[in-house]
Amino acid sequence: MTHLSFKCGWVALMGPPNAGKSTLLNAGIGQKVAIVSPRPQTTRNRITGILSEKDAQVIFMDTPGIHQLRGKMNRMMLQTAWQAMEGADVLGVILDADLYARKPEYLEKDIAPLTAPVAAETRPVFVIANKVDLLGDKSRLLPLLERLSGIWPGAGIxxxxxxxGEGVSGFMAAVKKVLPEGEAQFPEGMLSTLPMRFMAAEIIREKLFMTLRQELPYSTAVDIEAWEEDAERGHVTIHAVIYVGKSTHKAMVIGHAGRNIKQVGQAARKDIIELLDRKVHLELWVKVKENWIEDASFLHSLGLGAQ
Ligand SMILES: Nc1nc2c(ncn2[C@@H]2O[C@H](COP(=O)(O)OP(=O)(O)OP(=O)(O)O)[C@@H](O)[C@H]2O)c(=O)[nH]1
Ligand SMILES: [Mg+2]
Incomplete structure (x- = not known):
């Protein structure tokens, strides 16, 4: 009798901010779990995304971008990323290939914190040169790929x-090949280990990143205060608080005649309905919490830092 082995393991997606880590997680599992924005430092927590297939279960961990910024929240984001890396069976380093094809001089500095630890890895490492759709002439990729294989000779690039979605299935097949043998760790159909409340808060944060200008999204945090299910009528009422660090920011988040908050609420509600497949009533409140960005216990309550 032939024994069909099942594979299961954790894959950490690491890399500089804005490289496309969250986009790759969503593409890899074929569902949107992680929020995405054109700005760096969007992801603040470890975001799991689970793909269950007949012969394998791949558990991705999306992480905050590796950067060299100061401040408590930034430090906790880094801690989250390194911790995810520790817990992984396989490592994926995601880089913006278009950026480094245009500006090769940025590469070394951007990957500096990862260079030595990844080179010393005994676990399988994949380097994903992402955003190749932006490269008009694909031959511009070759010098970058050569440099990367020089830096991390053992990695699959x-x-x-x-x-x-280009090249994603090839990457997924390579990941499955190197996953350890083992039984599935999560039930089929489970997309993430994250609670729905957290996912809803993330969706609201994504819309804040899309709607608010300049540095404002960085001074916001979202917490779900109440989640009331009405099973009979099949709907849920969600009370979410958008925290800002200064009173001057409150009016800016709300916007002229409530324009911003309305836009955020409408866009978020649409996505939350899709997520929950139920009717959703979404109430958004903006509250000032002075300098929350330096408040470790508040940041912990949002799931940042070591878990
Ligand atoms: N053209 C193009 N854009 C991409 C690709 N992958 C991601 N992006 C865009 O790059 C931006 C950043 O994507 P994210 O997935 O949020 O990047 P991230 O690495 O998770 O960023 P942080 O969470 O901030 O560290 C978004 O605007 C994405 O749409 C790609 O393959 N091609
Ligand atoms: Mg991200």
């Missing part, structure tokens, strides 16, 4: 467009 994959040119990918997470946005367009």
């Amino acid at each position: 994959f040119p990918v467009s997470a946005l367009k």
Whole structure:
């Protein structure tokens, strides 16, 4: 009798901010779990995304971008990323290939914190040269790929467009090959280990990143204060608080005649309905919590830092 082995393991997606880590997680599992924005430092927590197939279960961990910024929240984001890396069976380093094809001089500094630890890895490492759809002339990729294989000789290198889905299946097949043998750790159909409340808060944060200008999204945090299910009528009422660090920011988040908050609420509600497949009543409140960004216990309550 042949024994069909099942594979299951954890894959950490690491890399500089804005490289497309969250987009790759969503493309890899074929569902939107992680929020995405055109700005760096969007992801603040470890975001799991689970793909269950007949012969394997891949558990991705999306992480905050590795950066060199100061401040308590930034430090806790880094801690989260390094902790995810520790818990992984397989490592994925995601880089913006278009950026480094245009500006090769940025590469070394951007990957500096990862260079030595990844080179010393005994676990399988994949380097994903992402955003290749932006490269008009694909031959511009070659010098970058050569440099990357010089830096991390043991790694498998994959040119990918997470946005367009190009090269993603090849990457997924390679990941499955190196996953350890083992039984599934999560039930089929489970998309993430994250609670729905957290996912809803993340969706609201994504819309804040899309709607608010300049640095404002960085001074916001979202917490779900109440979640009331009405099973009979099949709907849920969600009370979410958008925290800002200064009173001057409150009016800016709300916007002229409530324009911003309305836009955030409408866009978020639409996505939360899709997530929950239920009717949703969403109440948004903006509250000032002075300098929350330096408040470790508040940040912990949002799931940041070591878990
Ligand atoms: N053109 C193109 N854009 C991409 C691709 N992958 C991601 N992006 C875009 O790059 C931006 C950043 O994507 P994210 O997935 O949020 O990047 P991230 O690495 O998770 O960023 P942080 O969470 O901030 O560290 C978004 O505007 C994405 O749409 C790609 O393959 N091609
Ligand atoms: Mg992200």
